[in-house]
Amino acid sequence: MNKREGRLAKQNKLRQLLLSSPYVLWSIGFIILPLVMVVYYGLTSRDGGGFTLENLKLIWEPTHRATLILSVQLSVISTILCLLIAYPLALALRSLRLKSNGFVILLFMLPMWMNFLLRTIAWQNILEKNGVINMLLSAVGLPKLNIINTPTAIVLGMVYDFLPFMIIPIYNVLSKIGDDVIQAAADLGANYFQILWRVILPLSKPGIVSGLTMVFVPSLTTFVIxxxxxGGNILLIGKVIEQKFKMANDWNAGCGLSLVLMVFIFICMAIVQKYDKDSEGTSVW
Amino acid sequence: MKKGLLVGVLALGAAMMFGGCGKEYANGEVVVYNWGEYINEDVIEMFEEEYDIEVIYDEFTENEDMYPIINIGEVNYDVVCPSDYMINRMINEGLLAELNYDNIPNIKNIDPTYLKSAEEFDPGNKYAVPYCWGTVGILYNKTMVDEPITSWSAIFDEKYTGEILMIDSVRDGMGIALKYLGYSMNTAEESQLEEAKELLIAQRPFVQGYFVDEVRNKMIGEEAALGVIYSGEAIYTQRENADLEYVVPEEGSNVWIDGWVIPKNAKNKENAEKWINFMCREDIALMNFEEITYSTPNAAARELIEDADIKNSTIAFPDAVTLERCETFKYLGETEEVYLEKWNEMKATQN
Incomplete structure (x- = not known):
């Protein structure tokens, strides 16, 4: 008996190893190794290669600090906007109780099948001075809007590009909340807002957290949008890092700044996760 | 192994592109690395047929993209076409091989003026043969400004707030400010760079945006009155919108030259020299000029241009007086980072 169990366990282990090996190889080659290189370059000096923290300290230079602050501001704004748009929409979708939610998901996924650069360039044409929106406005005699090349345009672009990453995880979680839970709350006398606030919202937190992460991280690091x-008017931290690699040819500084950004993202995520765990303790469960 | 694979993939791509699948070439191959959309593609086929050499053709978008690839030497390119300051840098770092002019008799077609300009970054013309050249200047819409533009002062003028497209390139942008202030575009003086930065910060509120490639279409679409642009693009924009006019401002500007060079680790140096010689042949240079509209330093080719307007165009071929006011960029080593720093300080200023 014991022997057999041992053999089974061994077989299981072997199977696990085999099944996971493609991904393990992938992650060693394309995630861990590059990360090690980033850390190595980030912590060594450009001339000589001795250990140094200089590359990390670069973030305190006024220019870099300003770009980081601006990047955080814009990405926080777009993340919040995404949440404010996505959550009610996900709620509405849930209450529709569609038989095939594949169709609904398709509606959000469809634009993502087109290249992300192409869609962003399309926005440029829409927002331009003589673009689609302004043509329409001036056709009906309204003054032109001046959105292109401002932070507003960037936030708009981020919200547009990353909104599906917020909707899908929230919708997934909401659609799994059973009707019986809600009916039970209603039976016990909760009104709609109490149900929303004290039942649905706490239960959907994992979806919100993963949505926040998936929108915040790319918004913070983007330089394409x-x-x-x-229009080159707004310098974000992602662009500064790109320039360190390509123009200054200073990989050490680029890696150093990337490390700072990574740590920054870790901290932000840790705060969100911690808040998530804390509130779970005080929830109805 | 890895190298072989990469070259193999490149070769396959080239073979599919030019339909030379399965063809044998008696005289080997030449691996070319050029800017995107910077050649008449028929020329490549002509070279293959005439010399029986297979051309493996690859493209880059920026000098800075090309540099690390040559520097690391993972792929052996035989002939590359960088810009002046990059050639200067590659010479200084010992990445280039000296040319054997016995194999490049067509050098006689190149106007000596340009060979002399090229000496600024390649003393003695040992490493580079000029391929295309041009200036940086202001493209403006005659119907949207109320005086002829002659000076850089126009793009620093509050009057044109929101109508200015500035160039989003560190050396060009800083260079313009330096020129307007009366300094050299290659200065290493911290105080002059600081002054240029302050000027650019003052200019920021007037600027609609900072662009490179987009300036062309935005000016054609009348999105702005003034834009900083490379001369090669100016001819094209005028064909599309007759209201546009190009000027090299009186304070002077940058004149740039892109040239063919051979990296030290090239495997087919003689074939590369044959390629360079072929590019200098007048009919080939003419074909290239007509396709890409960037000015050719090839005097014999210019003679062959039939359209008198283009042949005598001051955009394609500015007069000597204009050129005398212009400077080529030199590679500045560590100082390049100061340029980038100042430029970013300007970009990070919110005013």
Whole structure:
């Protein structure tokens, strides 16, 4: 008996190893190794290669600090906007109780099948001075809007590009909340807002957290959207890092700044996760 | 192994592109690395047929993209076409091989003026043969400004708030400010760079945006009155919108030259020299000029241009007086980072 169990366990282990090996190889080659290189470059000096923290300290230079602050501001704004748009929409979708939710998901996924750059450039044409929106406005005699090449345009671009990443996880979680839970709350006398606030919201937190992460991280590090819609007017931290690699040819500084950004994202995520866990303790469960 | 694979993939791509699948070439191959959309593609086929050499053709978008690839030397390119300051840098770092002019007799077609300009970054013309050249200047819409533009002062003028497209390139942008202030575009003086930065910060509120490639279409679409642009793009924009006019401002500007060079680790140096010689042949240079509209330094090719307007165009071929006011960029080593720093300080200023 014991022997057999041992053999089974061994077989299981082997199977696990085999099944996971493609991904393990992938992650060693394309995630861990590059990460090690980023850490190595980030913590060594450009001349000589001795250990140094200089590359990390670069973030305190006024220019870099300003771009980081601006990047955080814009990405926080777009993340919040995404949440405010996505949550009610996900709620509405849930209450529709569609038989095949595949269709609904398709509606959000469809634009993502087109290249993300292409869609951003399309926004440029829409928002331009002589673009689609302004043509329509002036056709009906209204004054032109001046959105292109401003932070507003960048936030708009981020919200548009990353909204599906917020909707899908929230919708997934909401659609799994059983009707019986809600009916039970209603039976016990809760009104709609109490149900929303004290039942649905706490239960959907994992979806919100993963949505926040999936929108915040790419917004914080993007340099393409700010290039295309900001008209080079708005310098974000992602662009600064790109320049360190390509123009200054200073990989150490680029990696150093990337490390700071990574740590920054870790901290932000830890705060969100912690808040998530804390509130779970005080929830109805 | 890895190298072989990469070259193999490139070769396959080239073979599919030019339909030379399965063809044998008696004289080997030449691996070319050029800017995107910077050649008449028929020329490549002509070279293959005439010399029986297979051309493996690859493209880059920026000098800075090309540099690390040559520097690391993972792929052996035989002939590359960088810009002046990058050639300067590659010479200084010992990445280039000296040319054997016995194999490049067509050098006689190149106007000596340009060979002399090229000496600024390649003393003695040992490493580079000029391929295309041009200036940086202001493209403006005659119907949207109320005086002829002659000076850089126009793009620093409050009057044109929101109508200015500035160039989003560190060396060009800083260079313009330096020129307007009366300094050299290659200065290493911290105080002059600081002054240029302050000027650019003052200019920021007037600027609609900072662009490179987009300036062309935005000016054609009348999105702005003034834009900083490379001369090669100007001819194209005028064909599309007759109200546009190009000027090299009186304070002077940047004149740039892109040239063919051979990396030290090239495997087919003689074939590369044959390629360079072929590019200098007048009919080939003419074909390239007509396709890409960037000015050719090839005097014999210019003679062959039939359209008198283009042949005598001051955009394609500015007069000597204009050129005398212009400078080529030199590679500045560590100082390049100061340029980038100042530029970013300007970009990060919110005013």
């Amino acid at each position: 700010s290039d295309i819609l900001g």
